[in-house]
Structure formats: structure tokens, C-alpha cells
Amino acid sequence: MTDAAVAPVPVTQDGAEIAPGSSKSERSYTAIKARILEGSFTPGYRLVLAKIAADLGFSVVPVREAIRRLEAEGLVTFKRNVGATVSGIDPTEYLYTMQTLSIVEGAATALSAPLIDSVATARARAVNAHMRECLEHFDPVRFTALNQDFHSILFEHCPNPHILDLVHRGWNRLATLRSSTFRFVPGRAKESVLEHEALLQLIEAAADADTIERAARQHRIATLDAYLAHAPALTD
Amino acid sequence: MTDAAVAPVPVTQDGAEIAPGSSKSERSYTAIKARILEGSFTPGYRLVLAKIAADLGFSVVPVREAIRRLEAEGLVTFKRNVGATVSGIDPTEYLYTMQTLSIVEGAATALSAPLIDSVATARARAVNAHMRECLEHFDPVRFTALNQDFHSILFEHCPNPHILDLVHRGWNRLATLRSSTFRFVPGRAKESVLEHEALLQLIEAAADADTIERAARQHRIATLDAYLAHAPALTD
DNA sequence: ATGTACGAAATCGTATACGATACATCCTCC
């Protein structure tokens, strides 16, 4: 579970063994996306068609298609006749993304809550406990991964796949921040763990949808607020 | 405004005059999308690469790229080695889309509300009055277009473009239903007009964000509920 | 020394060609 969040797709250096059955276009997409999410391709990295095609052993056409798909997801920025670069995320973009995420995560949590059984809450608690450990050992990368795992458990039986898709898109968009301390605002992580516990209690108590939605939304907003409070220091 | 909603992009039969400056890939995208949204390409319509390319006077490569982009937006369904068809929207898909729309529209309305001035509310009222007329003359197509115009006015200064983008995607997804009576559930249209007025009053009264969000969300949900109540009759 | 014009290199955009796949049709065999 956790490993999957860090490296969702197995990738070899030459990218040849990814889902051998699917098209090269598909494999290009998967390979490039994996490298962006795992951090090999950092924001600003220039994605040169011919170079990537050579790396993967494909021609440029499928690679081009893959990059356009990634553009549609906001993971890369494309400029005509110039090329594609891995999207960065400036403070404004961060704000938009976090705000949107708060809304869709809130909705996803409220919709999923009635379907979360005691086994799932137990698993979520285990992950949350693990997060607390990461906090003590100061391991922001693992903390972030576990944070996603926690919410993924809650969303496992989300009845609306569209909303879930929006959540994932937001997460992917934020993933390019992985190696920075942008998301790890001092003091927020501890609160986050506490809020997770409070959220689980609301779910177990079968609180009404509005209450759960509000709590889940606030959980994300609080991180945004913490960032905004520190913005002068974090924005260069 | 209204005309724009019905035919957002001017398209000639041969598609040659769309934004002459942009790439053929871009023009293909615009042309195909326009035809889907205006209803020339109805759900289930088979998009054959070579045929479309010939129609547009381009080669298949840019057309292919355009279709993949439309796929990412959910407007067309692509099957490997088989081809693309204009996406239909079955009852389940309709439910997902409406539910998601209710959430993002609710958020968009709440975020925009403080920025809506009296000029905008007056314009919105005019559109709403026009909708009432369409109701009397039973003009579902125009009604639907005006309905979008109404909300577009509210969202004009939406501070979060990401959320606005999600709203538009939902609208586009529903647009393939244009020529059917699917969306025009008996009795709902009248309520819709009344709800618009109520929403405007909340906005003018500077009601708190939660209240406005709830009202806006409910506005969409009510249509979904009305559909669900009639589902046995409408689902064949 | 600085600004401008020119040219070369890098990279993308599109066309064309051909191989691969899937689906439909028809034929054969039982």
C-alpha cells in the first residue's frame, strides 16, 4: 500500500517492461507519469520528445501523445514549437489546487463515510499511528505518502468515481512538491494526525454527512491556512 | 452570450477557418468538440480518423491527438484498435456527473457570490426572465442554453479557475444530452426558475457562504432527484 | 561596449507509409 503510493508503477530504466500488452502510447504515458510522480523528473525538467523516445525505445509519436495526456492532467506544461516541461506549482496554483482539493475531498469523504466498515477504520488508525512515528523521526516524504494512504482507505468504496478521479488529479498535481518542504509546514503535521483521529471518530459515530464533509474539508483548508500564514517566508 | 452557448465556436463545413493561427491539432480539437457540443456528432457517432482528417483537410496525426484530448475530457470513448465514438451518457454516468456538478457548482457559486455586483445580478435576472418565457413556449433547447448563461454570469469572477474548469467539463459532458428530453424533466423547469430567483436574493443579501453553497448545490441535486423519481419512465 | 541582424542548431509539427489488430464475412467440415 505504502510502497505503491511512493512508486505506483514499476518502471525499469529503459521502460520496456511496463504492461507489455498495452500500446506504446500507453506505456509512454505510464513511464513518464511515474517518473514525474516519483520525482525523477522535477518541475521545470524539460521533456524533449526525441530524447524520451530514444530512452524508451519508441518513436516520437506515442511519446507525443503521452505528453499531451499529461498536459491535460496538468502535470506538464506545453508550449507550441518549444516543448514540454514538468509543471511547477507556484503559490497561486498551490492555492487553487488546495482549495479545489478541499472541496472534492470533503465530498468524497462524506459520500464514502456510510460505506466505511470497522475493518477499514482500524486500518486507517494503523496508518495514522505510523504517521505519528514519521513525525517523531522527521520523515516528511513517508509522512506524505502515508497521509495519502490514510485518505485512500476512506475513499476505497467511494460511490462516485468521478469525484475520486478529481481527488487523484489534485494529489498528482501536488506530488511535484514531494521533495520540497512546501507541504510540510511547521506544526501542521501534528494537527493533521489529530484531525485524522477526529475524522475517524465522526465516521464511526455515523455523524451526518454535512458534519463529516465540513470536517474533511477543514482538514485540507487548515494546511492551506498554515501555508498562507507562513507564505512570506516560503514564497521566494 | 446565448448564441455563444449554443455554438461556442464558429465552424465552417470544411473546418478550415477556425483560429487560423493555431496548430492543426488545436483546430481539429476545436472543430470536433464544436460538432459534438452543437449536436452534429451525436452520442454513438463513430469518429473515424481518416474520415475526419479528410473532412478537415489535415492528416490523421493531429486529428488523432485531438481525439485523445477529447477522450481525456470524457467527450469521446476510445477503444484500442477499434476507434473512437462520441460518448453517450447512461443513467449511472448521469448520476455521477450531476452529483459532481452539484458539488463544484455549489463551491463555485459560494466562492463567486461576494464578487457579484448589482449589474451582474440584474443581467442574471434578465436571463432568468427569458427562461420563464422559454418555459411558456416550451423551448427546452433554448431553456438549457439560458440556464448555462445564468450560471455563467454568476461565475464570471470566480476566483478559482480550477473549479470553473470542472464546472465546464461537467456542462460539456451533459451537452451530449442536448437533443433529448432527458434533462427536461416535467415540472422541474419551473422550479428551476424560482430557485434562480431565490439564489439571487441570497447573493444580494450577502448571505453566508455555507447557505449559498447549500442552495446552489441543492439546485442541481433537485434536478437529479426529479430524474431519479422519473427514472423508470426515462430509462429504456 | 552594446545593440542588432544574421545564421545555425535544436526541436517541434505534420504528412506519408506500412505493419498490426479487430471485426465481419464466407467457406468448409461435421
Added chain:
DNA sequence: GGAGGATGTATCGTATACGATTTCGTACAT
């Protein structure tokens, strides 16, 4: 007469080639 397989056609998937555009460095003139 029906079921199974072989064949044909439509269509997609990818490679390669070349033209178009941008960018950057360099040389020249001021």
C-alpha cells in the same frame, strides 16, 4: 443446417521523413 475456422476489409498504431518554428550564439555595425 449449424459451428468452427480461414480470409478480407476497415481501421488503428507506429516509424520515418521532412518542413516549420523557435532559440541561441556570433559577428558586425554603431
